[in-house]
Amino acid sequence: MSEHFDPYDADRPLMMGCSCGRHRSGAEHAAAELRARSETADFELYSNEFIEASLVKALFPQDAVRRRFLRAVGKGSAMAAIASVLPVASLQAMAQEKGGAIEKKDLKIGFIPITCATPLIMAHPLGFYSKQGLNVEVVKTAGWALIRDKMLNKEYDATHFLSPMPLAISMGAGSNATPMNVATIQNTNGQAITLSVKHKDKRDPKDWKGFKFAVPFEYSMHNFLLRYYVAEAGLDPDRDIQIRVVPPPEMVANLRAGNIDGFLGPDPFNQRAVFEEVGFIHLLTKELWNGHPCCAFGTSTEFIQKNPNTFAALYRAVLTSAAMAREAKNRELIAKVIAPQAYLNQPETVIAQVLTGKFADGLGNVKNVPDRADFDPMPWQSMAVWMLTQMKRWGYVKGDVNYKQIAEKVFLLTDAKKVMKSLDMKVPDGAYPKFTIMGKVFDPEKPDAYLAGFAIKRA
Amino acid sequence: MGFTRSLGFRAGLLSALILLVVLAIWHVATLSSAPVAAAAPALTPEQIEYAKLMGKDPASMASPAAATAKSGFPTLAQMGAVVAKNLASPFYDNGPNDKGVGLQLAYSLGRVGLGYLLAALVAIPLGFVIGMSPLVYRALDPFIQVLKPISPLAWMPLALYTIKDSSISGLFVIFICSVWPMLINTAFGVASVRREWLNVAKTLEVTALRRAFEVILPAAAPTILTGMRISMGIAWLVIVAAEMLVGGTGIGYFVWNEWNNLSLPNVIFAILVIGVVGMLLDLMFAKLQKAVTYVD
Numbered sequence: 001m002s003e004h005f006d007p008y009d010a011d012r013p014l015m016m017g018c019s020c021g022r023h024r025s026g027a028e029h030a031a032a033e034l035r036a037r038s039e040t041a042d043f044e045l046y047s048n049e050f051i052e053a054s055l056v057k058a059l060f061p062q063d064a065v066r067r068r069f070l071r072a073v074g075k076g077s078a079m080a081a082i083a084s085v086l087p088v089a090s091l092q093a094m095a096q097e098k099g100g101a102i103e104k105k106d107l108k109i110g111f112i113p114i115t116c117a118t119p120l121i122m123a124h125p126l127g128f129y130s131k132q133g134l135n136v137e138v139v140k141t142a143g144w145a146l147i148r149d150k151m152l153n154k155e156y157d158a159t160h161f162l163s164p165m166p167l168a169i170s171m172g173a174g175s176n177a178t179p180m181n182v183a184t185i186q187n188t189n190g191q192a193i194t195l196s197v198k199h200k201d202k203r204d205p206k207d208w209k210g211f212k213f214a215v216p217f218e219y220s221m222h223n224f225l226l227r228y229y230v231a232e233a234g235l236d237p238d239r240d241i242q243i244r245v246v247p248p249p250e251m252v253a254n255l256r257a258g259n260i261d262g263f264l265g266p267d268p269f270n271q272r273a274v275f276e277e278v279g280f281i282h283l284l285t286k287e288l289w290n291g292h293p294c295c296a297f298g299t300s301t302e303f304i305q306k307n308p309n310t311f312a313a314l315y316r317a318v319l320t321s322a323a324m325a326r327e328a329k330n331r332e333l334i335a336k337v338i339a340p341q342a343y344l345n346q347p348e349t350v351i352a353q354v355l356t357g358k359f360a361d362g363l364g365n366v367k368n369v370p371d372r373a374d375f376d377p378m379p380w381q382s383m384a385v386w387m388l389t390q391m392k393r394w395g396y397v398k399g400d401v402n403y404k405q406i407a408e409k410v411f412l413l414t415d416a417k418k419v420m421k422s423l424d425m426k427v428p429d430g431a432y433p434k435f436t437i438m439g440k441v442f443d444p445e446k447p448d449a450y451l452a453g454f455a456i457k458r459a
Numbered sequence: 460m461g462f463t464r465s466l467g468f469r470a471g472l473l474s475a476l477i478l479l480v481v482l483a484i485w486h487v488a489t490l491s492s493a494p495v496a497a498a499a500p501a502l503t504p505e506q507i508e509y510a511k512l513m514g515k516d517p518a519s520m521a522s523p524a525a526a527t528a529k530s531g532f533p534t535l536a537q538m539g540a541v542v543a544k545n546l547a548s549p550f551y552d553n554g555p556n557d558k559g560v561g562l563q564l565a566y567s568l569g570r571v572g573l574g575y576l577l578a579a580l581v582a583i584p585l586g587f588v589i590g591m592s593p594l595v596y597r598a599l600d601p602f603i604q605v606l607k608p609i610s611p612l613a614w615m616p617l618a619l620y621t622i623k624d625s626s627i628s629g630l631f632v633i634f635i636c637s638v639w640p641m642l643i644n645t646a647f648g649v650a651s652v653r654r655e656w657l658n659v660a661k662t663l664e665v666t667a668l669r670r671a672f673e674v675i676l677p678a679a680a681p682t683i684l685t686g687m688r689i690s691m692g693i694a695w696l697v698i699v700a701a702e703m704l705v706g707g708t709g710i711g712y713f714v715w716n717e718w719n720n721l722s723l724p725n726v727i728f729a730i731l732v733i734g735v736v737g738m739l740l741d742l743m744f745a746k747l748q749k750a751v752t753y754v755d
Contacts, residue, residue, distance in 0.1 A: 113719055140556040142706035142715055146625075149616075153623035249719045272721065275514055342557035345720040349514055360512035366505055 026348075030336035031125040038126060038324055050323040051316065054184075054377055102133050103307040107314070110141045110150055110159040113344045114248060114266040115354050116187045116295035117160045119321035119375055121343050122334055128320050132313035140343075143247055144217040151300060152178055158299035158314055160186060163379075164387045166298050168219040170410050173397055179301035182379045182411045183315050184322065186295040190354070190373035191222060191285040192270035193229070195262035196255050197278060200363065205233035214246035214254065214263035221294050224390040225285055226264040231456040232438055237394070238458070255279050266294070267354040267373065268346050273362070275350050280362025284372055289437040291376065293383045318377075325375040331355040381407040382433055382444035389447045395458035403447045482535060489534040533724040541724035542731075556716075558708065560732060566708040567698050568736070570626075574633030575694045582638045582690075583683065586645025587671065590679070596646060607639040611697040615704050625705045629698075636697045637690040644686025648679030680751040688744035695737045710736075 023029040037043055107129075111117040121138055123129055129136035139156070141147050148169060150156045166180035195202070202208065208230065215222040227237040237243055246254060248269040254260045256278040263269075264285070273279030285292060297318050304311045324330055335352035338344050344351060353359035357372035384407035391397045435442045442450055451457065502510070533541070549561030589596045611632045618628035652675050660670045702711025703718075710733060717725035 137555055140706065140716070142704060142712075146619075146704070146706065149619045150625060153619070153625075155623075155625060249721060252721055276721065277513070340557070341716070341720075342553050342555075345716055347514060349512065353512055358512075360509050364506075364509060366508050366512065 025340070027125075027336050027340045030333040034122070034324065034330060034333050034337060035126050037330065038128070038320070043324070047320045047323040050326075051319045054319060101309045102313060104157065104310045105133070106135045106137075107157040107310070108137050108139055108155065110139050110147050110156040112144065112147065112160055112266075113140055113346075114295075115268050115338075115344070115351060115373060116190055116266050118334060118338060118355070118373075119186055119318055119325050119377075120160050120297055121338050122325065123317050123321035125337050126321070126324070128317040129314075131320075132317045134310070134313055134317065136314075136317075138343075144220075151180070152176065154300075157303060158183075158297065158311075161296045161298045162217055162220040162222075163293045163296040163383070164219040164221065164224070164391070165217070166296065166410050167384060167387055167406060168391070168396070171397060171406060173219070173391070180298055180410060181301050181304060182296040182298040182384075183311070184297045184318055184377035185293040185379050185383075186297050186322075186375070186377075188291050188293055188374045188376045189284065189286040189371060190267055190294055191225070191264060192267065193226070193262060193264045193282040193285070194251075194255070194270045194273045194279040194362075195282045196258070196260075197280060197362065198258075199261060200280065203282065205230050205235065208233075208235060208261070209240050211261040212242045212244065212259070214244050214251045214260050214265065216245070216248055216251075216265060218245060218396065219391070221285075221292060221387070222264045222266070224387065224394075225288055225292070227394055228390065228437065229264075229288055231454065234456075236456050252276060252278065268344065268350045271350045271353050271359060272346065274360055275347065277362075281359075284369060286369070286372060289435065290371075291374070291435075292437075293379070296379065322375045322377045328356075328370055379411040380433055381411045382435065382442070384411045385444040385447055386435065386437075386442055389442075389451050393451055393454060393457045401447075403444075486535045489532050533727070538724050538727065541728050545725070545728055555707075560710070560713060560729070563708060563710050563713045564732065564736065567702065567710040570629055570702075570709065571633060571691075571694045571698050574630045575637050575691060577630070578634045578638040578690065578694075579641060579687065581634075582641035582686075583645050586642045586683070586686075587649055587675075589642070590646040590649025591671075591675075593650070596650065603639060603642065606635075607643075609635075611636045611700055612704065615701065619705075625707065629701045629705050632701045633694050633697050637694040640689040640693065641683070641686040644689070645679065645683045648682025648686075649675055651682075652678040677751075677753070681748065681753075684744065684748045684751055688741065688748060691740050691744055692737065695733075695740055699733060 023032060038047075109120065111120055124136060124138045141150065144162060144165065147156075147159055147161065148165065151159055152169070161180075161182065163182060163185060166182050169178055169180045171177060213226060215226055217223070223243065226243065230237050230241060235241060244260070246260070246263070248265050251260065251263040251265050252269055252273045255263065255273055256276065262279070262282065270279075270281055274281060285294075299311065299314075325334060332352055332355070335348055335355050339346055339348040339351045354373055357367075357369040359367055359369075359372070361367050381404070385403045388397070388401055388403050388406060392401055434444065440453075545560050549559045549564075551559040552562060589599055614632050614635055615628065618631045619625060622628050622631060656674055656678060657670070660674045665673070698709065699711040699714060702709035703715040704711075706712050706715060710729060714726055714729045717729065
């Protein structure tokens with residue numbers, strides 16, 4: 001008789017929640033399994049490389065510059081240069097003397113229960129925060145406006161954001177201007193346009209005149225992508241369709257009630273609408289802009305300045321988590337870990353379909369799109385510039401916008417430039433790779449020209 | 460005596476009958492209508508996989524009777540299972556985002572109690588002053604009339620913005636919504652104490668303090684308690700809305716969390732719990748009210 005089952009223990013229920021018999025629930029079993037995976041030398045190596053690669057990418061967005069820099073100064077001083085800027089410096093110090101100088105141990109991090117928050121949430125049960133010497137409480141929050149308010153009144157130390165939110169808050173759009181930073185992008189792709197089952201034959205957006213759509217928040221990629229998509233089809237998102245701000249769970253309920261015709265929302269609610277048999281997935285946002293950012297992990301500039309080491313530890317925990325989430329083989333277990341009541345509170349099969357990319361589309365087909373949701377943490381500043389162009393396009397911000405200045409202030413890619421200057425390096429202009437959105441190339445160097453190229457706009 | 464007893468008995472019987480009828484209607488209304496199509500032909504592998512992803516058991520799909528409505532209004536059996544599950548372990552605590560319904564209730568009751576107590580501490584003395592002075596009564600009346608009908612949710616953004624703390628904001632909202640009935644009723648009760656009693660007190664030359672505590676307070680007590688009872692009802696109404704908005708803990712958060720999961724049985728369970736607790740709170744005040752009522 002192995003110790004795993006032990007039917008003669010009076011305090012032990014006979015029906016254990018997991019297959020190996022050692023854990024109270026399947027979720028705990030999955031968490032233990034993932035924790036074990038995270039403790040292998042293989043993963044540690046992988047995650048360290050992942051973090052370092054992320055940072056080097058952040059410093060040298062252009063390949064040519066990176067090569068020139070590495071050749072000129074050599075690997076050693078390149079690493080020293082990287083190490084001397086936030087947050088790498090503290091990260092490396094942390095690696096050597098763990099828990100050395102954390103300014104604030106007990107932290108509260110807010111999250112909205114959607115799959116976009118996966119790295120942030122799973123870092124908790126997997127122990128990534130405590131491994132960095134932090135005592136983190138991840139708090140489920142009722143809505144984006146509340147996230148904003150709780151960040152502004154400092155109830156939360158850091159939070160899950162919609163990535164345009166820190167831009168908006170920093171600029172004072174929809175709130176008092178308070179400087180916020182995006183440390184990492186939480187997830188890329190992972191959204192979808194879901195339509196009511198009654199519109200199965202209306203797959204062309206040109207037929208959508210008069211439709212009512214829901215998005216989770218005004219300053220969200222959901223809103224900007226939906227507007228972009230319908231405008232490309234020749235519809236004016238303010239006049240030809242109606243866009244309402246509705247919390248995601250209510251999107252599904254409203255879809256069932258026939259109050260809305262569809263939504264561009266976060267997962268798992270697209271998949272949940274399919275699961276409830278009230279909607280079908282019209283398209284994944286990946287098909288509009290493959291690799292688009294959605295949610296972010298961030299905090300206030302003040303918090304980073306006051307607690308640089310704490311921030312570095314947090315940053316490392318979240319990046320480790322992202323490294324784990326990026327590996328396809330972990331996705332099914334992750335779904336088990338984050339599905340229970342304490343986190344997403346959703347049927348596990350719904351979460352698993354979102355994360356593994358093998359899903360029912362609501363039209364009777366099983367689709368296989370492994371990168372339906374991904375977790376690439378790079379906060380490219382050109383993404384911020386694109387968001388700003390869309391804010392301006394639809395009249396959320398008025399007047400002249402200094403795109404790059406705001407993007408660089410908010411999307412934290414490290415203070416690399418200072419160091420490079422001190423090394424007599426030619427400073428790259430920032431992190432501005434180009435993107436292709438619905439076949440149109442976005443050049444972050446010419447945001448105003450890009451904006452002028454749209455037929456439908458407010459500005 | 461026999462008559463009242465039989466009236467009570469008959470009323471109880473009627474209540475039970477109504478409950479049974481409601482449950483029967485519920486049961487009939489949620490009976491899953493068997494699919495019109497007869498036993499489905501052999502499914503292709505893709506169809507089987509699709510059914511699994513949709514949370515259905517493909518094996519049972521072949522026999523139409525077993526196909527149950529997964530979503531929509533819960534059946535009585537589903538409802539019973541949810542109630543049993545929630546009541547089986549009401550006090551478990553799995554961290555900040557997952558607590559048993561008993562614990563959530565305790566949080567809500569604590570919040571309501573505190574906010575309500577603060578409201579009583581402000582409203583009753585202030586009501587006394589207002590009731591004793593017709594001048595103050597008239598001067599404050601317009602403010603009270605304007606503030607009284609404001610919905611709790613309208614206060615929430617303002618409270619969050621100015622107080623900068625969500626739990627204190629929740630308390631404030633309970634406070635601000637439960638203060639008015641107590642204030643108005645206290646003022647009314649104090650103002651309508653019989654003139655003769657006050658005149659007797661005056662001729663006996665009792666001090667102002669003694670007059671307040673030994674003449675006015677007992678005379679106005681039933682009215683004051685009526686106000687307190689109304690306020691408690693309002694405070695209990697407000698807490699659910701406030702907690703749904705603020706999140707974190709409490710029965711309102713429980714409702715929000717289950718709404719997030721689109722779990723109707725749990726929401727219905729929470730509604731029942733809220734109703735029962737509200738009734739108990741009201742009963743408590745009814746008892747108190749009886750204790751202070753007097754006959755002229």
